[in-house]
Amino acid sequence: MFKKPLLLAAVALQFAFVAQAQQEPVNLDVVHRIKQEGLKNSQVMETAFYLTDVSGPRLSGSPGLDRANQWAKNKLTEWGLKNAHLEEWGEFGKxxxxxxxxxxxxxxxxxxxxxxxxxxxxxxxxxxxxxxxxxxxxxxxxxxxxxxxxxxxxxxxxxxxEAKTSFEADAKRHSHDDLEKLAMSPEATGNTxxxxxxxxxxxxxxxxxxxxxxxxxxxxxxxxxxxxxxxxxxxxxxxxxxxxxxxxxxxxxxxxxxxxxxxxxxxxxxxxxxxxxxxxxxxxxxxTDNLKGYNIIAEIPGTHKKLKDEVVMLGGHIDSWHAATGATDNAAGVAVMMEAVRILQAMGIQPKRTIRIALWGGEEQGLHGSRGYVKQHFGDPATMKLTKEHEKLSAYYNLDNGTGKIRGVYLQGNDAVRPLMEAWLAPFHDLGATTVTIRNTGGTDHLAFDAVGLPGFQFIQDEIEYDTRTHHTNQDTYERLQADDLKQAATIVASIVYHTAMRDKLVPRKPLPKPRQAS
Amino acid sequence: MFKKPLLLAAVALQFAFVAQAQQEPVNLDVVHRIKQEGLKNSQVMETAFYLTDVSGPRLSGSPGLDRANQWAKNKLTEWGLKNAHLEEWGEFGKxxxxxxxxxxxxxxxxxxxxxxxxxxxxxxxxxxxxxxxxxxxxxxxxxxxxxxxxxxxxxxxxxxxEAKTSFEADAKRHSHDDLEKLAMSPEATGNTxxxxxxxxxxxxxxxxxxxxxxxxxxxxxxxxxxxxxxxxxxxxxxxxxxxxxxxxxxxxxxxxxxxxxxxxxxxxxxxxxxxxxxxxxxxxxxxTDNLKGYNIIAEIPGTHKKLKDEVVMLGGHIDSWHAATGATDNAAGVAVMMEAVRILQAMGIQPKRTIRIALWGGEEQGLHGSRGYVKQHFGDPATMKLTKEHEKLSAYYNLDNGTGKIRGVYLQGNDAVRPLMEAWLAPFHDLGATTVTIRNTGGTDHLAFDAVGLPGFQFIQDEIEYDTRTHHTNQDTYERLQADDLKQAATIVASIVYHTAMRDKLVPRKPLPKPRQAS
Structure with missing residues (x-):
């Protein structure tokens, strides 16, 4: 496979640097405080209640999505995040x-x-x-x-x-063997x-x-x-x-x-x-009065003189299908990401880099919200013409695989991130998050970032009833949410986002992809 | 516990006789032919289709039950059973x-x-x-x-x-351990x-x-x-x-x-x-035009000069709750019992005793159909005044524990029946029917017979989704039926009914119970 020599050289240098680096530092005092706030003072289920029961189905372009968007924007503002706003990503449709x-x-x-x-x-x-x-x-x-x-x-x-009777449980968690299989994958193939x-x-x-x-x-x-x-x-x-x-x-x-x-x-x-x-x-x-699509954006501003213009992003899509309240797809991910920034805000952390949460619209119809945002802010995967902001984004973390707790992370083929993730997950092994896999996973908004060469990650999550009962069904309701799983996930995301915001360097990147229109 | 001396003596004699008897004979040629007809030419799913999809919900007193009653009566007649008729058991209500x-x-x-x-x-x-x-x-x-x-x-x-997520399968079968536990029960206690x-x-x-x-x-x-x-x-x-x-x-x-x-x-x-x-x-x-309740009764007449007035009964209730088509409660049992007599009829067997199928109404509101029938034909459990017919009934076999195959039989405390059942189940061990337990089971129509001292039995069945999804739910539909299980059950019932009809003696009885109004 052809790669531009210049890029290869740059990557080689970057990898070499990481290999010689100190062990990735972890602030265990902050981890402890995050766990206290995330596991003991959690508001994640209340957030989920407003996203699901109160807002209703959140189909792209629907009044239900509008309700959820407004509620989320106001709640983020109430928690003290800055510049919470709806940001148009383009035209969606009816x-x-x-x-x-x-x-x-x-x-x-x-x-x-x-x-x-x-x-x-x-x-x-x-x-x-x-x-x-x-x-x-x-x-x-x-x-x-x-x-x-x-x-x-x-x-x-x-x-x-036809309707077959299953003698297997609708709900399941990853076994040790499942995780071992993921971890020992030698290639960055996988669920894409x-x-x-x-x-x-x-x-x-x-x-x-x-x-x-x-x-x-x-x-x-x-x-x-x-x-x-x-x-x-x-x-x-x-x-x-x-x-x-x-x-x-x-x-x-x-x-x-x-x-x-x-x-x-x-x-x-x-x-x-x-x-x-x-x-x-x-x-x-x-x-048809407004055909535009929107994402919700809000920030905890960075405080470091040189690094505050750099950004760590986290998010998940807030739109859903229409037959239920999209609890696991994806109020769960939104509630966790909102809870993660609430935890950090409640702790009064002063991040070096800016932490930015994005709740995407239009995901179910083709990652429209995240793709539109990436194109506006970072670059166009068709041409690979990149913006100034592209240089400033450290990483994007996504959650959209249901209500299950975090069991690890997909490196999305980015070997250089492994030591970071291993260090950052270490304090959460006792909460079940142990596995770092080189594999790709697909189907959701981190792909929009990956497509322009930005580090975008989705976590490994327990499946629970995702395939059997919840994903795009009329039964994806509040009842499907596992409170303890969501608390665990919010705690881990808060910590990883915090450490991404505080480390000396940006998260290392893969080589830039080729322009799509050329491939 | 007090028991009348006279009765105890009678029982002791009866038990002694059985203990000295030859091994219970089994006609393996007939068993083979029953298996051929029941497993290879089964009509049980077609019967179930007419009872469920075509008839609809069969709530006691409803037009749906009327449709099913008429269809069943006609089908039994079409198969060649004699004197198929609706028999009033008393007043039900609206x-x-x-x-x-x-x-x-x-x-x-x-x-x-x-x-x-x-x-x-x-x-x-x-x-x-x-x-x-x-x-x-x-x-x-x-x-x-x-x-x-x-x-x-x-x-x-x-x-x-609240709706809890289960990590266990909705559907299950009896494990070897479950059956062992049932079999090794020293007391006739149990599910009553x-x-x-x-x-x-x-x-x-x-x-x-x-x-x-x-x-x-x-x-x-x-x-x-x-x-x-x-x-x-x-x-x-x-x-x-x-x-x-x-x-x-x-x-x-x-x-x-x-x-x-x-x-x-x-x-x-x-x-x-x-x-x-x-x-x-x-x-x-x-x-309110007709407040009466009905059972459906049909017979394969006995052919033995002395024994043809004696009767072996089999049945299950045909009424259901109203939110679905009562597939496992109890179209399954009805379809199996109808299939059992169809098998015997198709084989052209000439039973010594009369074989009588009864499809009960009003079970869901309190075993009304079977209790009414027993009172009219055999005796009143309140007074224990018994009829002539009481002397002539050998046994009643019931099926009403869902769609699961037969794993054995509850002896309902009748030790004297053990050798019969063990012999009769032996040719069906390879179909999973192995277990004879002294235990009682309750909740359905064999109790009406047991209440007047007649041998009434319900089989041990695999539960499948009975408690989780089907029993009295809006999802007790045709899809819940396990075709292979129903075929197995019909085959076993046909054989047990056949052997009950052909043996020299009536099935041994327990001591007569005391009048209920005296207890």
């Missing part, structure tokens, strides 16, 4: 929220069903009572057999998956969507293309409502967007997502030629 | 079903909620939009502080329990509500009394709707009856049950003094 959602089977007998409108789909414009039709489509030509049959109907498609092989991507694209063709067909035929399922059992269902949020996107049909039981019952009845009638009434509202 | 169920939080923001009207509660008579009020009542006097404040309001009471200590019963009664006082108060104050929760997480919620079903029962307030998340969110918001507004629209229908 806001959207649910104003009514009701669906029931009315024949062969009455059964109210658990379902949620897909994001950015329209409502039904009043109650719709209609026959359900099961369409079976494996290729585009299959659509033609339904020509003229779908007007006014409620459409279901055959399910790929590695399960997405080219075949899988091709299959996914083909499926999406067929889905879009089918959606157009159903609309052209005048179908009333589409029902679909992306899985989830026992009343849990997964959700996603059902239509584009761009301001000029064409309107879609009303569509609701359901769990495997209610959906499965309808499908089985239809397969057995039992007539099924449904009643659906949904009302959704689009918000 | 039928009831849900015709609409919608609830959402409309302020501070919109959130549709998962809930189900409690059985036998009235509807709201159109949509109700009202403020939610949290009442905290620990004793009757606490009610007075809400005097004059509840008219038109939606009432919530503080929760006893043994956890109900006098203290617990007293606490429960006090709680129920306070609950009733509160319900009267809310009604007198003119509250609009009551919300409550008996637990359940991730979209699963438990359900029960909310008002009496007796024909002259006083009307209650509309009441809905919810899972811990949706309920918890409302409670937390109210505790934090956030105004909460809800919209509720429920419609329920009472059926």
């Amino acid at each position: 806001g959207w929220e649910i104003e009514k959602s009701y669906i029931a089977m009315t024949a062969p007998y009455y059964q109210h069903l658990i379902a949620t409108p897909k994001a950015w789909t329209p409502g039904t414009n009043g109650p719709v009572k209609a026959k359900a039709v099961l369409v079976e489509i494996e290729k585009e030509e299959d659509l033609q057999k339904y020509k003229g049959q779908l007007a006014g109907k409620i459409i279901l498609t055959k399910l790929d998956s 969507n590695s399960s997405w092989t080219p075949e899988r991507i091709a299959q996914y694209r083909a499926r999406m293309a067929l889905r879009n063709k089918a959606a157009e067909f159903f609309k052209a035929e005048g179908a009333a409502v589409i029902l679909s399922s992306r899985g989830g059992i026992h009343g849990t269902h997964f959700t996603s967007n059902g239509a584009p949020y761009a301001k000029d996107a064409a309107p879609a049909l009303p569509e609701l997502e359901m769990g495997l039981e209610d959906y499965g019952r309808l499908v089985r009845l239809l397969e057995a030629k039992q007539p099924v009638e449904l009643e659906v009434e949904t009302k959704t509202k689009f918000h | 039928g009831w079903e849900i015709e609409k169920s919608y609830i959402a939080m409309t302020a501070p923001y919109y959130q549709h909620l998962i809930a189900t009207p409690k059985a036998w509660t009235p509807g709201t008579n159109g949509p109700v939009k009202a403020k939610a009020v949290l009442v905290e009542i620990e004793k009757e006097e606490d009610l007075q502080k809400y005097k004059g404040q509840l008219a038109g309001k939606i009432i919530l009471t503080k929760l006893d329990s 509500n043994s956890s109900w200590t006098p203290e617990r019963i007293a606490q429960y009664r006090a709680r129920m009394a306070l609950r009733n006082k509160a319900a009267e108060f809310f009604k007198a104050e003119g509250a609009a709707v009551i919300l409550s929760s008996r637990g359940g997480i991730h979209g699963t919620h438990f359900t029960s009856n909310g008002a009496p079903y007796a024909k002259d029962a006083a009307p209650a307030l509309p009441e809905l049950e919810m899972g811990l998340e949706d309920y918890g969110r409302l409670v937390r918001l109210l505790e934090a003094k956030q105004p909460v507004e809800l919209e509720v629209e429920t419609k329920t229908k009472f059926h």
Whole structure:
């Protein structure tokens, strides 16, 4: 793999320096005080309550996100952080929220069903009572057999998956072996969507293309409502967007997502030629008065004459999907990061460098908030034209893998950071944070920083119920939050941010990446 | 403990006889054919589909139960059983079903909620939009502080329990150790509500009394709707009856049950003094044209000149609670028992004794169907006045502990049956049915037979998700059924019923119990 000789030389020098350096210093007195404040005076669950229960679902562009943004800005100000503000990262698109959602089977007998409108789909414009039709489509030509049959109907498609009983727990923590496996990885590979092989991507694209063709067909035929399922059992269902949020996107049909039981019952009845009638009434509202997207930014200003212009950042995305209150995705991360700065503020620390918290918007639709911020402040990964600020950012720490406590950190391929992280995690081994892995992890906002060569890190977290129950489901609620885990995480982040702000040098960097448009 | 001398003598004789008897014979050719039919040509899942998805919830007295009763009667007839009929067991009370169920939080923001009207509660008579009020009542006097404040309001009471994340699987099977523990029990104690200590019963009664006082108060104050929760997480919620079903029962307030998340969110918001507004629209229908309750009875007639008047019974209750389709409670048991007689019928067996299947109604409200049947046919446990038929019943086998396969049988304190059961289970050890325990088990219809001294047995079954997800929940649906388990169970029951029908003697009995009214 080609790398520019100049850059390689610079990196070699940097690594050599670190190798000869003293052991990374850790201020154990400060660690002790952070633990006292973070574990004994925690406000993390109260913060989480306001982000979830009080604000509600925080879909990008929605009033719920606005409520959470305002609350977070005010709370950070109240805690004494400086210059807390909403900062526009660019144009997002239409806001959207649910104003009514009701669906029931009315024949062969009455059964109210658990379902949620897909994001950015329209409502039904009043109650719709209609026959359900099961369409079976494996290729585009299959659509033609339904020509003229779908007007006014409620459409279901055959399910790929069925509700299987699991004899494994929904919730789990990393075992010693899991962590050992992570730690002993010799390569900086890992979770950066590695399960997405080219075949899988091709299959996914083909499926999406067929889905879009089918959606157009159903609309052209005048179908009333589409029902679909992306899985989830026992009343849990997964959700996603059902239509584009761009301001000029064409309107879609009303569509609701359901769990495997209610959906499965309808499908089985239809397969057995039992007539099924449904009643659906949904009302959704689009918000087009402000198409902008925002991040929330606030600071604990640096106090060192020379270093106060340098910055340590921490953050997580505050937006969520719409079917629940996004407790683990990602009120958890936001509450922890807010708690981390609250701890430092409550201790009255005077950091050398400026500590800046960022609560990102638009993450769920493609890391929009963090990418917009990075482009405005640090540089464009397409061109790798960098700003003055790029020189001044020491590191960015992210939290967005659910409610589980911190078990370590992904170095994101940055070997030079290992001694720092090992030293900084050492006082937290007894809280379960032991593991430093060279691996990458993907899927969230640290990637925006990594893309322009800035040190951006996501922590290793216990999974708890992330994949089974919470991530993008209708059950990602306050109940899913593990208070002790969030306290632990806030304490560790506060300490790592503190030490990043106080060390003599910036956190060492990887070689700059190539411009994306060149690759 | 006093026992009548005469009875003791009779028992001693009976036991002595069994101890000298030959090993209980088993017809392995028939066992082989039963396994072939039951494991390879099974119709148990199709039967379950019609009982659940097609019939719908089967609350006692409801149209759903009527549909299932008619379907089962017709199916048994179609399979060739004789004299399939609905047999009245007595007066049940009002039928009831849900015709609409919608609830959402409309302020501070919109959130549709998962809930189900409690059985036998009235509807709201159109949509109700009202403020939610949290009442905290620990004793009757606490009610007075809400005097004059509840008219038109939606009432919530503080929760006893919260949604805890479990790191254990929802579904489990009996381990070898579990079964060993059951088998090695020296006493015929066990599950007959043994956890109900006098203290617990007293606490429960006090709680129920306070609950009733509160319900009267809310009604007198003119509250609009009551919300409550008996637990359940991730979209699963438990359900029960909310008002009496007796024909002259006083009307209650509309009441809905919810899972811990949706309920918890409302409670937390109210505790934090956030105004909460809800919209509720429920419609329920009472059926009073026929207050009778029914069992479904059908037979494979006996063919032996002397023994054909003797009867072997098998059954399970066909009624269910109302929030789902009662798949594991107890479509599973019904489907298995129906499948067992289908297997025997398909094999063209000519049993010496008559084999009679009974699908009970009214079990969920107190074993009404089986108790009524036993009183009509065999005797009254209150007086222990017995009928001629009492002499002719060999045994009753019941299935009502969910979808899990049979791991053995509870002897219900009847030591004399041990050699029979051990012999009959031996060919099914390789299917996991190994355990014979002297213990009692309670909670279902075999108790009606046991109460008049007839051999009534419930099998030991794997629990699967019974306590966590299915038993009396809104998620007791077709998906919960384990096809292989049901096939195994039907096969074993068919064989045990066959051997009971063919053996020389009736199944040995315990001493007759004392009349209940005398105890």
